[in-house]
Amino acid sequence: MPDPSSEPPAKLRWGILATGHIARAFAEGVAHSKTGRTQAVASRTAESAERFGAEFGIPNRHGRYDALLADPEVDAVYIATPHPMHEEWATKAAQAGKHVLCEKPIGLNAAQAERIIAAARENDVFLMEAFMYRCSAQTAKIVELIRDGALGRVKSIEASFSFALEGADPGGRHLNKALGGGGILDVGGYPMSMARLIAGVARGLPFAEPDEIKAVGHLGDTGVDEYTSAVAKFPGGITARLSCGVALEEPIAVAIAGDSGHLTVPLPWKPAFRGGTTQLLLKRRGAEEPEVIEVTTDEYLYGAEADTVARHLDARQAASPAMSWDDTLGLMRALDAWRSEIGLRYDGE
Numbered sequence: 075m076p077d078p079s080s081e082p083p084a085k086l087r088w089g090i091l092a093t094g095h096i097a098r099a100f101a102e103g104v105a106h107s108k109t110g111r112t113q114a115v116a117s118r119t120a121e122s123a124e125r126f127g128a129e130f131g132i133p134n135r136h137g138r139y140d141a142l143l144a145d146p147e148v149d150a151v152y153i154a155t156p157h158p159m160h161e162e163w164a165t166k167a168a169q170a171g172k173h174v175l176c177e178k179p180i181g182l183n184a185a186q187a188e189r190i191i192a193a194a195r196e197n198d199v200f201l202m203e204a205f206m207y208r209c210s211a212q213t214a215k216i217v218e219l220i221r222d223g224a225l226g227r228v229k230s231i232e233a234s235f236s237f238a239l240e241g242a243d244p245g246g247r248h249l250n251k252a253l254g255g256g257g258i259l260d261v262g263g264y265p266m267s268m269a270r271l272i273a274g275v276a277r278g279l280p281f282a283e284p285d286e287i288k289a290v291g292h293l294g295d296t297g298v299d300e301y302t303s304a305v306a307k308f309p310g311g312i313t314a315r316l317s318c319g320v321a322l323e324e325p326i327a328v329a330i331a332g333d334s335g336h337l338t339v340p341l342p343w344k345p346a347f348r349g350g351t352t353q354l355l356l357k358r359r360g361a362e363e364p365e366v367i368e369v370t371t372d373e374y375l376y377g378a379e380a381d382t383v384a385r386h387l388d389a390r391q392a393a394s395p396a397m398s399w400d401d402t403l404g405l406m407r408a409l410d411a412w413r414s415e416i417g418l419r420y421d422g423e
């Protein structure tokens with residue numbers, strides 16, 4: 075008989091729902107997590123589930139999403155479909171008694187987010203919106219610096235996340251309105267959630283709600299926001315300049331300015347993808363050169379996200395800086411306001 079005290083703790087058994095681009099990164103992350111293993115994968119086709127399962131060594135392979143939700147060997151489901159299907163599958167997963175990690179944005183709008191959160195609450199399961207950067211060692215360090223007053227009183231935040239798809243397929247999810255295409259939902263949540271985090275932490279809170287949002291944007295022939303910029307004002311006189319796009323190449327960065335210095339984050343959203351070292355640049359007022367602050371981690375980014383879920387499972391929601399339910403709801407309302415400013419509505423809204 076093995077000595078039970080020497081057995082490793084049971085791992086959280088993940089089921090991955092959909093086999094696209096980000097599902098692959100998550101499968102690799104879970105394989106390097108401290109707390110999880112991928113037990114099952116589901117695709118709309120048996121072939122794709124088989125292929126993905128074989129590649130990542132996943133034992134249970136389902137050719138239908140609902141078969142994954144019925145799999146008794148799955149504890150937690152990771153939803154990796156395009157945004158318009160998040161509500162259906164996150165809700166069904168919660169109703170099946172599975173814990174849920176749902177890709178960002180959690181839904182198309184705040185109303186969908188409210189219904190998904192209600193399903194998690196009613197079925198007493200964990201739920202988190204998958205903003206992986208919020209689970210990283212680098213974000214924890216940024217929060218620590220702001221909280222410790224390294225910049226003095228925070229006045230302004232600048233954040234961007236844009237990319238230009240090479241030879242983009244107009245039917246692909248980034249530019250296809252029916253698939254929730256456009257910059258605000260795909261990547262605008264990053265700068266907006268960063269501004270909310272910093273504006274909150276600067277005032278001793280987990281996050282802050284903006285008092286005001288203004289925006290302009292370019293809707294192309296695709297009908298979705300190809301690129302757009304917003305300004306927001308937060309309590310305490312904190313302002314933010316935010317931009318995002320799916321058809322725009324611009325520098326990606328975060329810069330936070332306070333009355334005694336400023337902090338530049340060159341790799342804000344995907345720091346240390348497979349572990350490693352990233353740098354923050356802290357320029358104190360009056361100093362000639364910025365101080366380079368190195369953040370080193372042995373965690374894979376998406377492994378840290380899976381571990382964040384496991385760590386907060388009993389509380390049913392994550393603690394800041396990871397996404398709590400109220401943070402997700404406020405973020406979706408802010409993205410609704412940003413879209414409303416530029417006149418973008420999805421069918422059925």
Ligand SMILES: NC(=O)c1ccc[n+]([C@@H]2O[C@H](COP(=O)([O-])OP(=O)(O)OC[C@H]3O[C@@H](n4cnc5c(N)ncnc54)[C@H](OP(=O)(O)O)[C@@H]3O)[C@@H](O)[C@H]2O)c1
Pocket residue numbers: 092093094095096097116117118119122123154155156157159177178179204205206247253259260
């Ligand atoms: N956190 C991050 O770093 C990050 C990065 C990229 C994307 N995301 C988010 O993850 C989600 C998926 O993005 P992705 O880039 O992985 O997309 P993707 O490569 O297009 O994959 C989406 C997958 O969803 C499934 N699917 C179900 N219904 C579909 C439909 N009608 N059309 C197309 N695919 C459908 C497909 O899997 P099956 O064929 O197996 O069913 C498909 O492979 C999005 O909500 C996005 O915002 C997050």
